[in-house]
Amino acid sequence: xxxxxxxxxxxxxxxxxxxxxxxxxxxxxxxxxxxxxxxxxxxxxxxxxxxxxxxxxxxxxxxxxxxxxxxxxxxxxxxxxxxxxxxxxxxxxxxxxxxxxxxxxxxxxxxxxxxxxxxxxxxxxxxxxxxxxxxxxxxxxxxxxxxxxxxxxxxxxxxxxxxxxxxxxxxxxxxxxxxxxxxxxxxxxxxxxxxxxxxxxxxxxxxxxxxxxxxxxxxxxxxxxxxxxxxxxxxxxxxxxxxxxxxxxxxxxxxxxxxxxxxxxxxxxx
Amino acid sequence: xxxxxxxxxxxxxxxxxxxxxxxxxxxxxxxxxxxxxxxxxxxxxxxxxxxxxxxxxxxxxxxxxxxxxxxxxxxxxxxxxxxxxxxxxxxxxxxxxxxxxxxxxxxxxxxxxxxxxxxxxxxxxxxxxxxxxxxxxxxxxxxxxxxxxxxxxxxxxxxxxxxxxxxxxxxxxxxxxxxxxxxxxxxxxxxxxxxxxxxxxxxxxxxxxxxxxxxxxxxxxxxxxxxxxxxxxxxxxxxxxxxxxxxxxxxxxxxxxxxxxxxxxxxxxxxxxxxxxxxxxxxxxxxxxxxxxxxxxxxxxxxxxxxxxxxxxxxxxxxxxxxxxxxxxxxxxxxxxxxxxxxxxxxxxxxxxxxxxxxxxxxxxxxxxxxxx
Numbered sequence: 001x002x003x004x005x006x007x008x009x010x011x012x013x014x015x016x017x018x019x020x021x022x023x024x025x026x027x028x029x030x031x032x033x034x035x036x037x038x039x040x041x042x043x044x045x046x047x048x049x050x051x052x053x054x055x056x057x058x059x060x061x062x063x064x065x066x067x068x069x070x071x072x073x074x075x076x077x078x079x080x081x082x083x084x085x086x087x088x089x090x091x092x093x094x095x096x097x098x099x100x101x102x103x104x105x106x107x108x109x110x111x112x113x114x115x116x117x118x119x120x121x122x123x124x125x126x127x128x129x130x131x132x133x134x135x136x137x138x139x140x141x142x143x144x145x146x147x148x149x150x151x152x153x154x155x156x157x158x159x160x161x162x163x164x165x166x167x168x169x170x171x172x173x174x175x176x177x178x179x180x181x182x183x184x185x186x187x188x189x190x191x192x193x194x195x196x197x198x199x200x201x202x203x204x205x206x207x208x209x210x211x212x213x214x215x216x217x218x219x220x221x222x223x224x225x226x227x228x229x230x231x232x233x234x235x236x237x238x239x240x241x242x243x244x245x246x247x248x249x250x251x252x253x254x255x256x257x258x259x260x261x262x263x264x265x266x267x268x269x270x
Numbered sequence: 271x272x273x274x275x276x277x278x279x280x281x282x283x284x285x286x287x288x289x290x291x292x293x294x295x296x297x298x299x300x301x302x303x304x305x306x307x308x309x310x311x312x313x314x315x316x317x318x319x320x321x322x323x324x325x326x327x328x329x330x331x332x333x334x335x336x337x338x339x340x341x342x343x344x345x346x347x348x349x350x351x352x353x354x355x356x357x358x359x360x361x362x363x364x365x366x367x368x369x370x371x372x373x374x375x376x377x378x379x380x381x382x383x384x385x386x387x388x389x390x391x392x393x394x395x396x397x398x399x400x401x402x403x404x405x406x407x408x409x410x411x412x413x414x415x416x417x418x419x420x421x422x423x424x425x426x427x428x429x430x431x432x433x434x435x436x437x438x439x440x441x442x443x444x445x446x447x448x449x450x451x452x453x454x455x456x457x458x459x460x461x462x463x464x465x466x467x468x469x470x471x472x473x474x475x476x477x478x479x480x481x482x483x484x485x486x487x488x489x490x491x492x493x494x495x496x497x498x499x500x501x502x503x504x505x506x507x508x509x510x511x512x513x514x515x516x517x518x519x520x521x522x523x524x525x526x527x528x529x530x531x532x533x534x535x536x537x538x539x540x541x542x543x544x545x546x547x548x549x550x551x552x553x554x555x556x557x558x559x560x561x562x563x564x565x566x567x568x569x570x571x572x573x574x575x576x577x578x579x580x581x582x583x584x585x586x587x588x589x590x591x592x593x594x595x596x597x598x599x600x601x602x603x604x605x606x607x608x609x610x611x612x613x614x615x616x617x618x619x620x621x622x623x624x625x626x627x628x629x630x631x632x633x634x635x636x637x638x639x640x641x642x643x
Contacts, residue, residue, distance in 0.1 A: 024336075024339065024341060024342055025340065025341060025342070026340075026628040026629055026630050027341075027628075047637045048423075048634070048635055048636050048637040049632070049635060050634075050637070051393075051634055068634075085636065085637060085639060087521045090639075094639045094640070095637060095639050098637065114520060114521035115520040116516065116520060116521065116522065116562060117516050117517070117520055119562070170338050172337065219337065222340050222341075223336045223340055223341075
């Protein structure tokens with residue numbers, strides 16, 4: 001973590017540029033250790049998994065020894081509730097409002113997915129939801145395809161950052177959209193947070209080296225044999241990549257500038 | 271509109287049988303190295319050529335399950351609200367010919383049973399009824415659903431086939447998921463198994479999931495009762511049904527149930543009783559073919575089998591199951607259930623078992639955006 005290089009998002013200053021998730025763990029009780037090892041300060045949670053008291057439950061209690069997921073999230077972490085399950089803008093907006101009403105704060109990660117085969121986000125509906133929620137005072141982080149036009153639409157709609165996917169969600173395939181992410185980093189004034197598909201710390205490091213503001217990693221940590229050690233690896237990799245970007249990589253001599261030609265094309269100028 | 275029934279015409283039984291017979295070991299290996307499987311690939315994994323390679327299939331299925339579902343297992347429980355039935359299905363305990371006391375819960379009784387279930391900690395409930403429109407009408411099911419919806423994150427149904435408008439009525443009442451067992455996809459066998467009652471209409475049942483999807487149902491489960499027809503035929507048709515639903519209704523969550531009939535269940539000898547190896551072959555093939563589909567394993571299976579199927583692809587299990595109507599808080603009618611359960615673990619026992627295996631029991635996995643704020 002680098003206190004001299006804060007990541008300011010939604011008016012909040014963060015020292016870690018790794019965001020983590022809460023899904024797919026063998027036990028929610030792993031979350032505190034994962035969070036600590038990763039150094040992360042932001043954690044996303046699906047509203048569909050968040051317990052809320054049933055209004056007419058007659059005092060129904062969780063199953064014995066089954067505290068809700070929220071009880072495992074360290075108090076110092078900033079919650080990033082997400083709208084998993086929403087298939088259009090209206091549903092995403094409803095879930096965001098529910099999250100705020102449930103005390104999860106004003107940050108919201110917009111997920112609008114109406115294709116359960118590939119789980120690719122719907123850019124048009126995402127931008128619509130972003131506009132509505134930004135006007136309501138949310139800090140909106142839309143999960144999008146690595147698409148410049150969608151990113152711009154979300155920026156115009158009031159997003160605090162954009163979260164392009166590196167590869168289809170859950171695949172651990174790495175930065176398959178690297179070229180497009182590079183364009184977003186180059187073109188967007190908003191922070192670019194690479195979300196989905198990152199499978200290894202080296203890939204997170206690469207995203208940060210490119211100039212991504214942060215990475216969100218869930219499956220790669222949760223599905224590791226040792227999630228805590230993997231979380232630490234990701235935390236270190238993200239920091240290393242960030243440091244590399246700050247340092248400015250040295251010039252890489254490419255093929256065109258490689259060997260000195262014995263008969264240079266511009267020799268006639270001598 | 272094209273239906274699954276139309277699509278199934280592309281895969282007549284003869285074509286399926288020939289593909290299964292011709293499948294080779296090399297094709298099995300090739301399929302296991304593919305990312306996106308086609309129906310013919312699924313058939314290859316269901317073939318005898320794949321049978322010696324269950325471990326290889328299991329490893330692939332395990333990896334896909336971890337990737338897309340992690341170590342989280344969804345838990346639900348059924349609530350039977352009526353066993354009055356006008357059908358005469360040869361394999362079912364609710365068969366109208368069976369002379370037994372029948373029980374039908376009033377809306378108040380169903381709500382009381384549901385409250386008892388909610389108090390145990392369940393958040394996903396599945397309502398089941400026999401097929402008796404005169405008593406368990408769509409409106410009655412809707413009334414029960416609307417009443418119990420505040421108690422649960424999700425209310426599902428496993429009831430007789432409905433029209434699109436009737437499914438819409440239930441969606442409006444808060445039902446978000448449905449399960450429909452075709453039992454067998456062989457129309458001739460289906461006719462023999464269902465000699466009387468409205469369930470005799472093969473096509474109306476086959477296309478019910480599509481009507482439910484059109485009505486706005488969020489989640490859909492399909493399944494055959496394994497053992498009625500040869501393994502490859504019904505296993506393939508079931509997976510194909512899930513695949514077709516995913517492709518035509520991409521916004522819907524699709525799951526596949528894997529019940530197998532006991533060798534001496536019903537009023538006949540089960541012609542194609544499924545052994546454990548074939549069940550494992552089915553689960554692993556399903557996971558490879560439908561990586562993101564839920565796979566549901568009911569309490570028909572033993573605790574031993576359910577526990578061992580989890581790493582292979584099963585993502586949804588029931589707990590605290592009773593297949594009889596009432597008995598939790600309403601008067602126990604001592605009626606026999608629809609079928610014998612084998613895994614009688616309570617919710618607490620199931621959650622403890624899952625944790626012991628390194629899995630997270632997920633009691634809540636839905637927040638209906640339509641009713642949120």
